[in-house]
Amino acid sequence: MKIGISTGCLYPELTENSIRILTEMGFDRFEVFFNSFSELEADYLDRLKSFLDSHNAKVSSVHPFVSSFESFLLFSAYERRFLDGAAFYEMFYRTASRIGADKVVMHGLNTSYASTISDEEYFRRYSIMQDKARAYGVELLQENVNIFRSSSPDFISRMRNALPETASFVLDVKQSLRAGFDPLSMADAMGDRLKHVHISDRDAEGLCVLPFKGCFDLDGFISGLAARGYDGDIIIEVYRSGFDSPQQLKGSWQKLNEKLKA
Numbered sequence: 001m002k003i004g005i006s007t008g009c010l011y012p013e014l015t016e017n018s019i020r021i022l023t024e025m026g027f028d029r030f031e032v033f034f035n036s037f038s039e040l041e042a043d044y045l046d047r048l049k050s051f052l053d054s055h056n057a058k059v060s061s062v063h064p065f066v067s068s069f070e071s072f073l074l075f076s077a078y079e080r081r082f083l084d085g086a087a088f089y090e091m092f093y094r095t096a097s098r099i100g101a102d103k104v105v106m107h108g109l110n111t112s113y114a115s116t117i118s119d120e121e122y123f124r125r126y127s128i129m130q131d132k133a134r135a136y137g138v139e140l141l142q143e144n145v146n147i148f149r150s151s152s153p154d155f156i157s158r159m160r161n162a163l164p165e166t167a168s169f170v171l172d173v174k175q176s177l178r179a180g181f182d183p184l185s186m187a188d189a190m191g192d193r194l195k196h197v198h199i200s201d202r203d204a205e206g207l208c209v210l211p212f213k214g215c216f217d218l219d220g221f222i223s224g225l226a227a228r229g230y231d232g233d234i235i236i237e238v239y240r241s242g243f244d245s246p247q248q249l250k251g252s253w254q255k256l257n258e259k260l261k262a
Contacts, residue, residue: 003233007030009237040092040095061103173200
């Protein structure tokens with residue numbers, strides 16, 4: 001397992017500035033949260049890749065800024081919009097491939113959106129999108145997200161069983177805790193299709209905070225991942241409100257690395 005960080009931790013700092021600030025702290029593995037269409041243009045991406053290469057840094061995954069539109073774009077009852085949306089998402093697969101990332105994160109269907117599609121239809125559409133992603137050498141990862149259809153281990157387990165060779169997942173600790181589920185039970189539901197982890201902590205008030213700044217059993221969680229054979233990246237992903245100074249991110253990163261070496 002290797003520890004990285006999401007550029008989203010410094011939002012609304014410009015994406016390229018976030019990467020510069022974080023690399024200056026020593027970070028060398030990233031999930032890049034793109035925030036606008038111009039950041040997906042070839043010239044911008046090539047400059048970003050050149051900077052990363054010059055700092056021996058790697059992008060592990062890409063997070064689209066249109067996650068909040070996925071319910072309408074990809075999971076409504078209107079089939080043509082899904083087909084157009086699936087083609088639209090190819091820009092994120094191209095983006096990931098261009099900067100050397102091999103994963104793109106998807107939230108999916110918000111349960112507050114009045115979609116009538118079945119779980120089976122959801123799985124079919126995801127599979128179509130996964131096939132498109134793989135044509136670019138990229139995996140599309142379904143994230144567990146609170147108040148989304150993907151919030152429960154039951155849904156994730158059924159998705160994995162329906163698509164044993166297609167489904168791939170990212171486990172988000174804060175989203176699992178918000179939904180009321182033990183993150184390790186979510187890991188069990190994802191099984192060997194777990195490809196990526198977003199890590200954070202939770203304080204006594206239930207707020208998302210930096211790893212080892214709250215009361216969640218992160219030692220047990222990391223040990224549990226290792227016992228289950230997980231060897232992918234662990235990405236620090238918290239909100240800017242979850243810490244006072246960007247330098248605190250480095251402290252959490254160092255402590256996580258120490259835990260992995262212990």
